[in-house]
Amino acid sequence: MNLRVTTILASAGLVALGACAPTDGTGTTGMSRTQQGALAGAAVGAVLAGTRDSDSNNQGRDAARGAILGAAAGAIAGNILDRQAQALQQSVSSNVQVVNRGDHLQVILPEGILFATDSAAVTGQAQNDLYAVARNLNQYPNSRVQVVGHTDNTGSAAHNMDLSQRRAQSVASILTAAGVAPARLTATGQGFNQPVASNNTAAGRAQNRRVEILIWPTR
Known part of the structure; x- marks a missing residue:
């Protein structure tokens, strides 16, 4: 051959x-x-x-x-x-989407279960989901984790970038408090730069307001 x-x-x-x-x-x-x-x-x-x-x-x-x-x-x-x-998927609520992308996992948490409008304080129910994610991450420790905040295009770019960053950091802080090693985590905001739906409709804007937890295996 x-x-x-x-x-x-x-x-x-x-x-x-x-x-x-x-x-x-x-x-x-x-x-x-x-x-x-x-x-x-x-x-x-x-x-x-x-x-x-x-x-x-x-x-x-x-x-x-x-x-x-x-x-x-x-x-x-x-x-x-x-x-x-x-x-x-079995450990989080039905509003949380878990997608296997082949080389990494994508956990999608919509704004509606995470935050009040224009707030970066995580709600009580969402904290339960994040603690479930943290337990899973600790059961599968060989990965690095990116927490990425996203918004719709309502308001200025600067405001949305700041809000998305603070929301990503809030989620990452809860994962850390739940026992995930800080060295595994990064938190970044993308503002409205990475929409997954049209910002021209209310339904599309709701989809764009989200936090994603990306889990990348390290070996």
């Missing part, structure tokens, strides 16, 4: 992954993240092993070994995200 064949196999794996992408808008796929991780890891492992081999006579063997090791590593990472996402 030469490098060309190895590359074809890797490309085929990536095409297969693409075929499993969501088609119905629900975020579900034909494969679990564990299976997707294994397939992607196999493709990457084969390419790396094939291209780094100094002895071209053994390139096929080394590519196969790389594929096996890559598949194992990818499957483990995907399985951990699957399990963490499932545990998270």
